[in-house]
Amino acid sequence: MSNLNIFKIGIGPSSSHTLGPLIGGNMFCAKLKDKINKVERIESTLYGSLSLTGKGHLSDRAIIWGLHNLTPKELDFTLQESIINRALKGRKIKLANKKDIDFSYKKDIIFSKTFLPLHQNGFELKAFDGDSNLLEQEIYYSIGGGFVLTQNELEKQKNNKQKTKSKKMPLEINSAKDAIKLCEAKGWNLAQLSYEYELQFNTKEEIRNYCFEIWEVMQEVYYNGIHPKSLYLPGKLELKRRAVGLNERISLTSDPLGIIDFISLYAIAIAEENASGAMVVTAPTNGACAVIPTVMLYLKNHNVGFSDERVIDFLLTAMLIGSLYKKNASISGAEAGCQAEIGSASSMAAAAMATVMGANVRVACNAAEAAMEHHLGLTCDPVGGLVQIPCIERNAFGAIKAISAARMAMSRKSTPKVSLDDIIKTMYETGKDMNIKYKETSLGGLATTLSNIC
Template sequence: MQREQISVFDIFKIGIGPSSSHTLGPWKAAQRFTTSLTANGILESVEQVKILLYGSLAKTGKGHGTDVAILLGLTAADPVTFDVNAIDSTIAAIKSEQLLHLAGTQFLPFNYENDLSFLFFESLPFHPNAVTFQAFLNTGKAFSETYYSIGGGFVVKEGETGREKEAVDLPFPIEKASDLLHWCLSTGLKVSEVVMENESAWRKESDTKTGILQHFKVMQECIYRGCHTGGFLPGGLNVARRAAALNRRLVAANTYTDYESWVVAIRKGGNGFNYILDWVSCFALAVNEENASFGRVVTAPTNGAAGVIPAVLQYFITFCDGYSEEKIIQFISCASEVGSIFKKGATISAAMGGCQAEIGVSSAMAAAALTECLGGSQRQVLMAAEIAMEHHLGLTCDPIGGLVQIPCIERNTMGAIKAITASQLALQSNPDKAKVSLDAVVNTMWETALDMNSKYKETSDGGLATNIPISLPEC
């Protein structure tokens, strides 16, 4: 059987919040559908389009912006480049004018209420996140395709396995953590160096490094923007944004004009425990408040958990003197391999595994990357990832109102702090004496996911979502 080959740019994707599985994935599915219409030579024959949302995509779709993402995807908007400030006006125009600019080439009549259906009580067997697109042609025929958003912005079409990506000859094939450790110990390479060797099977090393730094720039801009934007989050919960106020309080009288001088200003505050702890929380809050506001983020490995890795990386840059391109590339490369191991052996979809699959995985990725960048051995790197996930096992996904806000945003601060703690534990431990391997915790996470009640898997049917009385406006 063909092994799944996952690149650093599969784990880390530039997109728009608030959810990789409910926003970015459906957006990409819509793009794929219009591409399929073109490939089949029927795009110009389409007279009407209907969309059916199943399972988790239906139950929390409006809160996650699934409807918004799909409509934008059908118009050929690109989540990497689309102006986030134009989202509201674009969707408002589609609804008021009842016209859809399909693939950016032709206008079709489109009634939001009738042509986009939320099938709350229907699910498809392959995955809880399913969407079916139906195109009705002027020939009297119809064309339909079903897609599944399987987490982290990954999308598979009905009949696919998710392994259809063209295979390359990887010098170091990896399915499990034990494979990764084997290659590291037999070659003496760091985890990040193994990753870079494998990435060279897809593209030149210089292109990989450039791409990684582009992704970091998006993270960097997201943190800075989030730390300087106040107000309330959209969606009806009226959650106040906290990162900007916390930033002002922490930076105190130190002045700055841009990201570079901001980092200098933060360092002037010292390195007290509470001070650093507050800043790590601030970094994570900033990213996920941006994510909840349909801002541009990097899936790491998902949107709901997008703040953990940037927060830990910003901690490393600011308080561990890790601000160099080489260290940033090392950090993101190492993190990506841990994320790919979890995707191959378990899941990175909250709809499949609860929040352990998102915050837990991102915390493990960040812990591993920080450990390597602080000089840890290969075994300590994997030990840090294991420790971080071990203490997220069983974490449920129960977003209040179906929004990626409560408890999601604060959970990113917890995941970041746990990652730093896991890294410190691993760096101060002898991994030869560890009782739990990373592979064992991956297997345990997957078994826990299978046993977890579906109401705790991003449906808002259980947990906090049903115990906190709220009143949301009709979407």
């Protein structure tokens, strides 16, 4: 399976809680196909973490947009608002953009405190005809990073992991150990390995065009973040956006650490765009969407510069490392805490930065390992169920750790004791042991300490 979609163009604030339900709504429209004319009502039930933090993460709205069969690229802010106004005030939705049906927010969106068995982020969609007969139903799981599987698909995936191996491709990369072996046998770095891997699924042009589109959108998001339409973020915290002020005050000074202010600016601007529900690149999740573009902007503006080839190499390396977390652990805060989101993004960025600066596979894997090692145990406790505190600043720290990890790995002369595979396994085990309060439920940590401010 190609790893290109580790990066996808999505909308904020959450890949699992916003983008996932939106994609689920699209999938349900496809499932309804020729039954659409018979449908008179859709009932959506959000379970587990999707229910507990769904309002702050706009999961309810995302399902409504998804049932209009609209994609993130089509959903600009004006269209988002007009659909929601019509649903809430006009009590109508346009199913699959084809048929108007009645809608009642109270009756048709159900927030259930129960957790479904296969994953913390489950939701069920049901379609009824005018006599309340059930026409179709499906349970979906939003497994992180905007990836959505039906109940059957997730069951199969879990069984396959335990029992059988899926169809073999000539180039298989299931672990960092595989990556090191292949690179050393062929004389490749991680970017070259990832490129050869992707050529099994995509043409050269598709890979290049995809990477350029992702990089272009990342830069557009940063620009939007320093030129926002509103100076405040949406939601009950009433947070004032900080990137605009930072951008006005920032300048290169003789202070060698002044560069850190730029890194903070890039990360805060992009993460604030995500928090506002605008378009971002999911990388590998929305909550952590600023880490990778921040490191890329740092390299472009303050370091080696960014030729087209470096852009491609950076993204190819990052997606390969991201795929190892997705395959062998998790990139979902609801499943393994924030270490799986900011930690994975930081690890991906560290390996990518080291690679474009000339690191071989072992050094790049060491950079990825170090970046995750120092995110282990990081909980997910978004205040008010919004992707704002601690998420926005956390992206800046994730980027700074990625840069430090890349630099440390590149100047290291000793052999590391901990491998990237060790740390991926440890992150997942730590995530499984983590109390549910700290896994995107807003039932613990900062979310409860600061419950008085929201």
